[in-house]
Amino acid sequence: MKFTTLTAPTVNAVERARAYLARIPGAISGSGGHAATFHVACVLVNGFDLSTDEALSLFSNWNAVCQPPWSEAELRHKLTSALRSSHTKPRGHLLGDAQPVLTFRPARITPALAPVIRPFPDRSGFAPGTTDQIQRLASMRPYHREGLEWASERGLLVFGQWRGFDCYGVTDASGRVLELRRMDGDPFPAVPGTSLVERKSHSVKGSQKQWPLGIIEDRKFAAVALVEGLPDFLTGHHVSLWEQASHHTKRDARCVPVAMLSSSPEIHADALALFRGKHVRIFAHAEGAGLIGAAKWQAQLQAVSSAIVDVFDFSAYRKTDGSPVNDLWEFVHELHPDDQQNPVTWRILP
Numbered sequence: 281m282k283f284t285t286l287t288a289p290t291v292n293a294v295e296r297a298r299a300y301l302a303r304i305p306g307a308i309s310g311s312g313g314h315a316a317t318f319h320v321a322c323v324l325v326n327g328f329d330l331s332t333d334e335a336l337s338l339f340s341n342w343n344a345v346c347q348p349p350w351s352e353a354e355l356r357h358k359l360t361s362a363l364r365s366s367h368t369k370p371r372g373h374l375l376g377d378a379q380p381v382l383t384f385r386p387a388r389i390t391p392a393l394a395p396v397i398r399p400f401p402d403r404s405g406f407a408p409g410t411t412d413q414i415q416r417l418a419s420m421r422p423y424h425r426e427g428l429e430w431a432s433e434r435g436l437l438v439f440g441q442w443r444g445f446d447c448y449g450v451t452d453a454s455g456r457v458l459e460l461r462r463m464d465g466d467p468f469p470a471v472p473g474t475s476l477v478e479r480k481s482h483s484v485k486g487s488q489k490q491w492p493l494g495i496i497e498d499r500k501f502a503a504v505a506l507v508e509g510l511p512d513f514l515t516g517h518h519v520s521l522w523e524q525a526s527h528h529t530k531r532d533a534r535c536v537p538v539a540m541l542s543s544s545p546e547i548h549a550d551a552l553a554l555f556r557g558k559h560v561r562i563f564a565h566a567e568g569a570g571l572i573g574a575a576k577w578q579a580q581l582q583a584v585s586s587a588i589v590d591v592f593d594f595s596a597y598r599k600t601d602g603s604p605v606n607d608l609w610e611f612v613h614e615l616h617p618d619d620q621q622n623p624v625t626w627r628i629l630p
Contacts, residue, residue, distance in 0.1 A: 293375055297328040297338055300374065306345030315564065315591040317343075317350060319575040321362035322568075327374035332359050365568025368544060401458040401484035403451060406440035408432045413439045417448055421465060422613055423511075427518030434497050437514065442482065449484075450510055450539070456491040456548075458484040459510055459541050481510055483541070490548035493539040495555070503535035503559040503630040506577065508570055512563065512608040513539035519612060523629050535559075535629045543573030552584040559588045559630040565607045566594040592628060 304320060307313035320342060324335035336355060343349045350358075409417070409432045417439075418425035431437035431450075439448050442460055445468070449460040460482045462468065468482045476482075483489065493513065498504055507516045516537030524535070540547065543564065560581055564574035574591050581589045597605040598616040605611050611628075 293328045293330060293372075294334055294338070296375060297324055297330060297335075298341075300328070301338055301342045304342065306342065306347060307350075308347045309593075313346065314566070314593045314595050315562075315571045315574045315578070317346070318358050318362065318568075318571040321355075321358040322365070322367065322572060323374065325359055325362045326367045326369070326371050329372035329375070332356070332363070335359050361568055365572065367572070399486050400455045400488075401451075401486040403438070403455065403458050403484075406438040406449060406451070406458065408435060409437060409439045409448070413448075417463065420463060422609075423514050424518040426521055427514060427516075430521060431514055431517045434494070436494055436497065442484070450493055450513055450541075452491075452494050453496045454491060456488040457493050457541065458487055460484065461510060481541075488548060489540075489542050490545040492547055492551050492554075493541060494536070495538050495551050498536050498538055498558075499554065501534060501536050501558070503561070504555065505535055505537045505563055505629055506560050507537050507539050507563045507608055508543055508565050508573065509539065509541060509607070513537055513541075515609045515612050516563070519608065520629065523627065540573065540577065543569045547577055547580050552580065555581050555587045557586065560590075561628075561630040562589065562591045563594075563608045564591065566604060567606060570607075588630075590630070 300323065301320065304316075304323075307316040307320075320339065321335070324330050324339060325332070328335075330338070336352075336359065339355050339359065340352070343355060409428070414425060414428045414432060414437075417423060418428055428437060436450055436452055437448065438451055438458075439446075441447060446463040447460040448463060449458055451458045460468075461480065467478045467480050468476075470477045492506070495504075505516050505520065507513055516539075520536050562574045562577060564570040564577075578589045578591060581587045594605045594607065594611065597611060597619050599605055599610055599614040600616055602616070605615065
């Protein structure tokens with residue numbers, strides 16, 4: 281196929297954005313309001329390529345139906361964050377016919393090719409941890425031993441070597457993912473001649489980032505804590521045990537963590553039905569890419585799986601240095617003493 285770019289007609293982006301926002305319900309505090317509001321900010325400055333001043337006027341009108349409304353300073357902050365964030369689609373992608381029009385020109389027809397079947401990651405040499413391995417990880421890295429033990433029992437935490445490095449990693453019964461970190465906490469070095477740069481985590485070749493890690497193991501549980509990234513996944517096991525300890529055992533706990541290892545991809549289509557009928561609470565990172573991912577996953581799950589889905593708002597909490605909490609790991613390890621004393625703080629699972 282060959283494509284030709286044609287000249288596009290002029291459009292009024294502000295009016296298009298105004299009509300678009302009229303179809304978006306107002307944000308509600310405690311029901312994913314932070315993520316919903318950030319999504320609207322991204323729609324304005326990225327989707328419709330508006331300036332901050334153009335966007336603020338429309339944002340303020342939409343804000344009037346939020347419960348409760350945001351202050352002007354908060355709206356400006358969200359617009360600034362949206363401008364600084366990276367996005368998966370180009371600026372102006374919601375302008376419709378303002379985008380280049382593509383016309384098809386027939387090209388040489390070639391025989392149909394067989395579908396490419398990509399192998400899953402090679403997990404040989406990796407296994408659930410021994411007592412010594414789990415204890416070593418708990419002492420070297422900031423994880424709680426009980427949570428690590430449970431993740432290992434469930435077959436989700438494994439240990440082994442990759443290219444001479446002692447590693448721990450996460451995987452599940454699907455075999456679609458194996459993501460590794462070094463036991464010593466150092467990054468993996470860049471590999472000359474490849475696309476592999478220095479990195480904290482390494483996804484073994486064949487890993488599918490779209491796969492929600494642990495969803496198969498979660499099939500018997502009524503609720504899901506959908507977290508982002510490997511550290512939050514292991515921390516989520518500790519939170520699940522700690523919060524439910526007074527009225528549950530591991531055998532009959534109602535909520536366990538499931539992880540998207542990156543905020544970028546959508547949830548794999550093969551996994552959506554596995555969320556059906558569950559209460560899903562998304563614990564996304566409270567910054568640009570994380571909030572975009574949360575809004576995307578929430579929309580997917582609500583549309584396809586008939587799940588109850590909400591988004592936890594980390595912005596209500598502070599770290600010990602007074603800055604906002606960004607993710608579940610910081611919530612557990614760096615929470616401000618004043619917030620630690622609040623009994624409501626420690627009931628965050630659905």
